[in-house]
Amino acid sequence: MKKGLFKWLRLSLILSIIVSLLVACSSGSSGTAKDGKVTLKVLDWNGTNTKETEKLIKETVEKELPNINLEFEYINWDTDFSSVMQTRIAGNQLPDIIMIKGGDHPKYTEHLMDLSSEEFMNEFPADIRKALQIEGKDYAVPYTSNFQGVFYNKRIFTENHIEIPKTWDELMKVAETLKAKGITPFTNHFKDYQIGNNFNQFATLEVFSKYPTWGNDLQKGKVSFADSAEFKTVFEHFKDVSKYSNKDPFGLDFTGAAEMFAKEETAMWIIGTWSTAQVLKNNPNLEIGFFPTPATDANNTKIIMQPDHTFSGSAKTEHPKEVKQVLEIFATNKELAKNYIDLVQTESLIPDVVSDVKAPYVNDINHYKNIGALDANIGNVQIPWPYQEQSGSYIAEWLLGKKTLDKALKATDDYKSKVKFSTK
Amino acid sequence: MNLDGKNIQPIDAAVSAKPTSIFHKKKKANSSSMQYFLLLLPPLLFFTVGMIIPLMMGIYNSFTDWDGISLEKHWIGLANYMEIFKDEMFINSFKFTGLFMIFNTLIQNVAAFVFAVFLDSSIRAKNFYRIIIFAPVLLSPILVGQIWTKMYGTILPSINDILGLSINFNLFSSPDTVLTGLVIANNWQWIGYWMLIYLAGLQAVPKDLYEACTVDGGNWWQKFLHITIPMLGPSITICTIGIATGSLKVYELIVASTGGGPGDSSKSTIMYIYDSAFMSQRSSYASAMSVVFLFVLLIFAFIQLKILRKREVEL
Numbered sequence: 001m002k003k004g005l006f007k008w009l010r011l012s013l014i015l016s017i018i019v020s021l022l023v024a025c026s027s028g029s030s031g032t033a034k035d036g037k038v039t040l041k042v043l044d045w046n047g048t049n050t051k052e053t054e055k056l057i058k059e060t061v062e063k064e065l066p067n068i069n070l071e072f073e074y075i076n077w078d079t080d081f082s083s084v085m086q087t088r089i090a091g092n093q094l095p096d097i098i099m100i101k102g103g104d105h106p107k108y109t110e111h112l113m114d115l116s117s118e119e120f121m122n123e124f125p126a127d128i129r130k131a132l133q134i135e136g137k138d139y140a141v142p143y144t145s146n147f148q149g150v151f152y153n154k155r156i157f158t159e160n161h162i163e164i165p166k167t168w169d170e171l172m173k174v175a176e177t178l179k180a181k182g183i184t185p186f187t188n189h190f191k192d193y194q195i196g197n198n199f200n201q202f203a204t205l206e207v208f209s210k211y212p213t214w215g216n217d218l219q220k221g222k223v224s225f226a227d228s229a230e231f232k233t234v235f236e237h238f239k240d241v242s243k244y245s246n247k248d249p250f251g252l253d254f255t256g257a258a259e260m261f262a263k264e265e266t267a268m269w270i271i272g273t274w275s276t277a278q279v280l281k282n283n284p285n286l287e288i289g290f291f292p293t294p295a296t297d298a299n300n301t302k303i304i305m306q307p308d309h310t311f312s313g314s315a316k317t318e319h320p321k322e323v324k325q326v327l328e329i330f331a332t333n334k335e336l337a338k339n340y341i342d343l344v345q346t347e348s349l350i351p352d353v354v355s356d357v358k359a360p361y362v363n364d365i366n367h368y369k370n371i372g373a374l375d376a377n378i379g380n381v382q383i384p385w386p387y388q389e390q391s392g393s394y395i396a397e398w399l400l401g402k403k404t405l406d407k408a409l410k411a412t413d414d415y416k417s418k419v420k421f422s423t424k
Numbered sequence: 425m426n427l428d429g430k431n432i433q434p435i436d437a438a439v440s441a442k443p444t445s446i447f448h449k450k451k452k453a454n455s456s457s458m459q460y461f462l463l464l465l466p467p468l469l470f471f472t473v474g475m476i477i478p479l480m481m482g483i484y485n486s487f488t489d490w491d492g493i494s495l496e497k498h499w500i501g502l503a504n505y506m507e508i509f510k511d512e513m514f515i516n517s518f519k520f521t522g523l524f525m526i527f528n529t530l531i532q533n534v535a536a537f538v539f540a541v542f543l544d545s546s547i548r549a550k551n552f553y554r555i556i557i558f559a560p561v562l563l564s565p566i567l568v569g570q571i572w573t574k575m576y577g578t579i580l581p582s583i584n585d586i587l588g589l590s591i592n593f594n595l596f597s598s599p600d601t602v603l604t605g606l607v608i609a610n611n612w613q614w615i616g617y618w619m620l621i622y623l624a625g626l627q628a629v630p631k632d633l634y635e636a637c638t639v640d641g642g643n644w645w646q647k648f649l650h651i652t653i654p655m656l657g658p659s660i661t662i663c664t665i666g667i668a669t670g671s672l673k674v675y676e677l678i679v680a681s682t683g684g685g686p687g688d689s690s691k692s693t694i695m696y697i698y699d700s701a702f703m704s705q706r707s708s709y710a711s712a713m714s715v716v717f718l719f720v721l722l723i724f725a726f727i728q729l730k731i732l733r734k735r736e737v738e739l
Contacts, residue, residue, distance in 0.1 A: 007455070015462070083702035086492045107705070110495055191596075192683060250686040251577045251597040386703040397687035402599055418513070420491050420705040 038322050039069045041095035043084070045077035046309060048277045049343040056343065060336045064329055068322050070097075077101055078193055082386075094314040096323050102132060102307025103385075105139050107420075112139040113313035118324060120331040128349050131307055140310035141331045142349040144341060147290070147365050148201050148272040148304040151279075154287035154360060156183060156267045164291045166301055168237065171294045175244035178267050186241050187269040188249035189257035190399075195238065195392030196385070198270055202234040203383065204304055205295035215382015219421055225391075226409040233296060235405060238395050241270070250396065254278070262286055272306075276361060277345045290364040292371070303368040307349060387419045485711040492707030504712035513688065514713060517696040520603065524692065525671035527607045528614075532667045533660070535615045540622030541652070554623075558616035565613065569680025572596075572609040596682050599689035606690060610677060614670070618663045625659030626652070661732040665725060672721060693717055 046053060054072050061070055073095065075084050081104070088094045089111055100108065115121055115138045121129065128142050150171075156162075160181060165171040175185035188194060207214050207230045217223040225231045246252065246266055255278070261269045262282030269275065270293055279286060292303045311330050313323040329336065337353045345357055347365075355362065383391075391412045398408035486504055490497035508514055539557055543550045560568065573596060580593035592598075595605025633651050642650070675694045678684060684691035684699075691699075697717065701710035 082705070083698075086702055086705075086707070089493055107493060111493070191685065248577070248594055248597050251594045256577075386699070386705075389703070393685065393687045396685060397599070397689075400599055400686055402687060402689070418511075418700070418704055418706065418709075 037067055037069050038319050039071055040097055040317075040319060040322060040326060042070050042072050042097045042099070043075065043088075043095040044072050044099045045075050045081055045101070046099065046344060047074075047076070048274070048345065050074060052343050053340060056336065056339050060333060061326055061329060064333075065322070065325055068326060070326070092316070094316060096314055096317040096319060097326060098312050098314065100140055100310050100312050102140075102142070102145070102310055105132060105310070105312070106134050108312075109134050109137075109139055111315050113315050113317070113320065113323065115139060115141070115313070115324075115327065118328070120328040123331050123350065125351060128307070132310060140312045141327050142307050142310050143330060143337070144307075144309040144344065144346045145349050146273045146306050146308040146346055148197070148306065149290055149292045149368075150268050150270050150294075151261070151275065151361060152268045152289045152291065153261075153264055153266075154289040156264065157289065165294050166298045167294050168240075168296045172240055172244075175240075175268075179244055184246050184266045185244035185268055186246070187257050187261045187266040188241065188245040189252040189254050190249040190396060191251060191253045193254070193389065193392075194257070194271065195395055196389040197272065198238070198241075199234065199388050199391050199395070200383070201270065201293050201304055202237045203231070205293060205300050205302070206230045206233050206237075208382070209295070209300045209302070213382075215421075218382070218416065225412045226406065232405070232409065235395060235398070235408065238399060242399055250400070258282060273346055273361075273365070274308075276359065280345075280359070288359060288361045290361040290368070292368055302371060303365065308346060309344070382421075384419060384421055387415065387421075390415050390419070482711045483715055485708045486715050487712075488708045490708045491705045492701060493705060497708070500708075504709045505716070507709065508713055508716055513691070513696060514693070516688065517691045517693045520690060521672055521674065521693045523603060524606065524610075524674060525668050527603070528610055528671040529664060529667045531607065531611050532615055532618055533663055535611065536618035536663065537622050537656075537660075539615065539619045540626055541648075543619070544623055544626045554616075554619075557619055560613045561617040563613065565676035566680040568609055568613045569677045572605065572612075573681050576605060596690075597686065599686050602682055602686065602690045606674075606677065606681065609681065610671070610674070613677075614667070618667065621659050621663055621666075622656060625656045629655040657732075661729070664732060665728050668728065669721060669725060672724070 042057075044050070044054075058070050058072075061068055075081060081101070085094075085098075085108060089108075094111055098108075098112075105112070116136075118138075121138050121141070124142055129138060132138070132140050132142055156178070157164075160178065160183070162174055162177065163170075165174050178185040207228070210230065211217070211223075214223060214228075218225075242249070246260060252260070254275070257269065257271075258275055258278035259282050260266055261275075262279045264283075264286070276288060279288060292301050295301045311327055313320070313327055317323050331350070334350060334353050337348045337350045338355070341348045341353065341355045342357060345355075345359075347355060394403065394408040394411045394415075397403040397411075398405055403411065485497070487499060487501060488497040489500045489503075543554055543557075547553075563571075576594045576596050583589065584591055584593070592601070595601040595608070629652065633655070634647055637647050637651060673694055674692050675698070678690055678692055678695055682690045684695050693713070694717075697710045697713045700706045700713065
């Protein structure tokens with residue numbers, strides 16, 4: 001009797017272990033709590049003042065939609081976004097709301113909510129909507145934009161009586177002048193993504209502004225990097241910049257670069273507005289100026305703008321109504337939008353929302369907007385980011401003497417078959 | 425030997441003599457097997473769900489054109505496999521990984537062995553040295569990558585500034601030195617771990633063998649050559665296979681230190697597979713490369729095991 005009882009006890013213990021393991025493995029997805037409150041998961045890659053932006057968004061949503069609770073998950077866009085999205089899609093666990101970088105949408109349209117018929121999308125001017133539309137449909141609420149160009153040390157420029165360059169040749173003359181005075185002209189962090197980013201900046205100015213369908217023609221085999229005089233110029237720009245670079249650019253990453261620029265060890269940095277928060281963290285008193293990256297032809301020298309933070313809904317969310325309500329807040333709540341851009345130190349894509357940030361570079365950006373802006377996504381959509389990064393690797397090999405320029409261009413052409421283009 | 429059956433009971437007779445006892449034994453055995461099966465069920469379930477099914481799905485995907493995101497996939501046969509052997513980036517990544525493995529296997533084995541021999545002797549403060557050498561094993565490879573990035577990028581170059589020298593310490597900045605830099609970082613982390621395996625092996629060598637050798641007039645070198653090394657045969661097998669397969673799978677250290685650069689000079693095979701799957705969105709091609717790499721690892725481990733086991737027997 002006692003033996004039998006012990007046997008059953010053992011069996012039930014084993015079964016309870018199995019059941020508890022299975023229960024532990026079940027996913028804790030978004031859902032409705034007993035009190036009727038809906039929890040929506042948000043995938044966010046913003047890396048600037050995240051605690052503050054999360055608090056701001058949560059409080060605003062809670063005020064307007066008390067039945068909705070937001071749960072944030074943060075990832076690094078550069079290193080993790082693609083893999084996280086891919087695994088979540090494969091696992092059918094896409095978060096309800098996803099922050100997507102402008103230009104990344106075409107990859108994910110099958111899995112995103114179509115927002116074209118939503119009333120709140122009419123808040124945005126047609127050109128902003130068009131920049132993010134895929135086959136005429138809206139899949140994202142545009143939210144912020146970044147600007148890319150040359151950030152410079154105002155003190156160094158003023159003390160050395162340096163004029164703002166308008167062409168690439170003038171930029172090189174400025175670099176030569178600075179070098180002659182013992183000042184390192186450029187901050188270069190070729191260890192991480194800078195070559196990829198600068199590749200897109202130079203290509204947007206030198207190639208895509210003249211041939212807006214160059215990327216599509218590349219896919220069709222009508223053009224190639226090796227045969228393009230303009231792309232040869234793009235590659236040569238890196239050689240020029242390297243001549244006037246800080247020591248050991250291949251050993252320096254973004255954080256180190258921001259520290260170097262903040263300590264006034266260099267005079268210029270070709271990058272985007274996302275870098276300013278990190279620079280000012282290191283030196284809040286630094287006077288950062290901004291001018292558009294000069295093109296070979298002064299007529300093509302324009303400020304490069306890119307839709308940055310955008311919000312999309314998952315097509316398979318269990319709470320489509322609530323997701324749309326939250327997206328509507330993003331699209332219509334101007335106070336939230338203003339506070340958000342002040343925290344992230346960027347610019348809003350919502351009409352009439354202007355940042356309170358009074359830094360000199362913001363004034364410069366506003367000034368240069370008048371000469372015309374180029375959308376960075378012209379390049380991003382046609383030459384997907386992984387392709388740009390890989391081209392950066394070939395440029396690095398050329399700069400380090402491991403490839404000739406022709407071989408680097410040819411390798412870039414050959415990589416075409418190894419990457420999926422974003423455009424459908 | 426007399427086997428006339430005097431003391432041997434026929435099986436049938438034994439069964440018919442005690443049928444109830446056999447039945448009870450069988451029942452007990454069945455019940456016991458059931459319990460073992462139930463106990464094995466959770467790991468079996470996890471192994472099937474976590475290993476077998478994904479492996480099968482991966483193999484299936486390698487014959488398709490799936491990008492990892494799209495809802496559609498098409499059967500393309502062996503096209504992905506054909507491409508692998510023409511892919512210069514795969515071949516280069518494989519060469520880099522192979523060199524990384526060879527240097528690590530040689531250096532770590534020799535260094536771990538030497539440290540173990542010294543720290544098994546009667547030198548002073550040996551426990552302190554053991555802790556110092558073992559400590560990096562406890563760190564994550566990500567942290568090791570960051571430590572050595574800082575070491576090569578900031579700490580060691582400051583020696584140049586202090587002493588007015590111009591030694592190139594930043595081994596991660598050039599395609600010519602990046603392999604050396606990574607091998608140093610990897611060895612720094614793992615020598616202590618393999619040293620422990622050799623230490624355990626050394627402590628298991630019977631002392632009377634050394635005494636017998638001393639009686640026969642053997643010197644230190646002869647003892648080392650004819651007793652220590654042969655007796656450590658199983659440890660050498662474990663360490664060689666462990667270091668080699670670990671080096672072939674290197675990923676975190678590279679991600680945290682060089683990111684595969686400069687250019688593609690330190691891109692390991694696993695890293696290239698990851699980039700193809702998640703950055704270039706060529707999931708099916710990455711699956712095909714994974715299958716090829718799995719076979720390479722299996723063949724490699726099998727050959728090593730065969731050679732080393734044979735050597736153990738010979739020793």
